[in-house]
Amino acid sequence: MKAPRFAYARPATLEGALALLAAHGEEARVLAGGQSLVAMLNLRVAAPRVLVDINRVPGLGEVALGESCVRIGALARHAELERSELVARHLPLLARAVRHIAHPAIRNRGTFGGSCALADPAAELPACALALGAKLVLRGARGERRVAAGEFFRGLYETALEAGELLVAAEFPLPGPASASAFGELARRHGDYALVGLAAYAQRDGPALRDVRLAFFGVADRPVLAARAAAVLEGRRVDEATLARAVAALDLEPRGDLHASAATRRRLAGVLLERVVKELAQ
Numbered sequence: 001m002k003a004p005r006f007a008y009a010r011p012a013t014l015e016g017a018l019a020l021l022a023a024h025g026e027e028a029r030v031l032a033g034g035q036s037l038v039a040m041l042n043l044r045v046a047a048p049r050v051l052v053d054i055n056r057v058p059g060l061g062e063v064a065l066g067e068s069c070v071r072i073g074a075l076a077r078h079a080e081l082e083r084s085e086l087v088a089r090h091l092p093l094l095a096r097a098v099r100h101i102a103h104p105a106i107r108n109r110g111t112f113g114g115s116c117a118l119a120d121p122a123a124e125l126p127a128c129a130l131a132l133g134a135k136l137v138l139r140g141a142r143g144e145r146r147v148a149a150g151e152f153f154r155g156l157y158e159t160a161l162e163a164g165e166l167l168v169a170a171e172f173p174l175p176g177p178a179s180a181s182a183f184g185e186l187a188r189r190h191g192d193y194a195l196v197g198l199a200a201y202a203q204r205d206g207p208a209l210r211d212v213r214l215a216f217f218g219v220a221d222r223p224v225l226a227a228r229a230a231a232v233l234e235g236r237r238v239d240e241a242t243l244a245r246a247v248a249a250l251d252l253e254p255r256g257d258l259h260a261s262a263a264t265r266r267r268l269a270g271v272l273l274e275r276v277v278k279e280l281a282q
């Protein structure tokens, strides 16, 4: 199929992009890497009147170290995150996760902001943002606001972004020296969306883990924290008995679909929990 007719604008400033989005509201759609949106247009799942291409807006692709956070610009490509020394040093979870996204050609174009704004429930980066307690920075005609990842992802392809707003960046708090992260996903083939995935973060306290955050993806309509399983691990040494209790406490209710039944997904979530938490504790 061919995409429906649309007008195309490529503003050269952030103000220009925001003015277009404000003027066209629900009828406008942001074009970033185009790796999801172009397919949606061709399938006619999306039919915006106006595409606002943000690729020429300066400053949106920066990855920068601040005093208390790493700021990742919305236009940072997946491939840039994969190669970034700053990301590898301060946000190793992101560096690990991004290699699981699709294939190099898609990672060369796809953007951090596009992945978060799309909010596919099986996507890696939204789960990392949740595990690491990131804040999403949204800019609109009325100014800027920050939304915690836990409130930004609202449901299936649904976020806190309002018509006229642009996701400009995400701010990841700088992890302390005792922090640890680990990542795992199970997919039919490398590069496919995950059947189930887990982005995990904790503080190491001797042999025990504290502040455990287990962000599962592919198991609900958005990335979710498995709070009961994390509570079992909290303050305890990670051994086989504790892991078994954490798996038993897993508070997930995955749905079955064409790719896997609900029971398979629950089982895979348990397998991942064991693998990823063992790595977290090493």
Ligand SMILES: Cc1cc2nc3c(=O)[nH]c(=O)nc-3n(C[C@H](O)[C@H](O)[C@H](O)COP(=O)(O)OP(=O)(O)OC[C@H]3O[C@@H](n4cnc5c(N)ncnc54)[C@H](O)[C@@H]3O)c2cc1C
Binding pocket: 029, 030, 031, 032, 033, 034, 035, 036, 037, 038, 074, 075, 100, 101, 102, 103, 106, 109, 110, 111, 112, 113, 114, 115, 117, 118, 120, 122, 123, 124, 125, 161, 165, 166, 167, 168, 191, 192, 193, 194
């Ligand atoms: C074959 C294939 C396999 C893939 N596998 C994976 C995978 O395993 N894991 C994964 O996570 N992704 C996967 N993807 C998707 C890929 O990561 C996309 O790049 C990403 O989901 C969207 O990013 P984009 O920059 O291409 O956004 P676009 O396609 O340009 O836009 C996606 C949506 O986000 C909106 N949007 C984009 N940027 C902004 C912004 N700054 N502010 C507000 N709204 C915005 C757009 O309007 C649109 O609705 C795959 C894609 C393909 C084609």
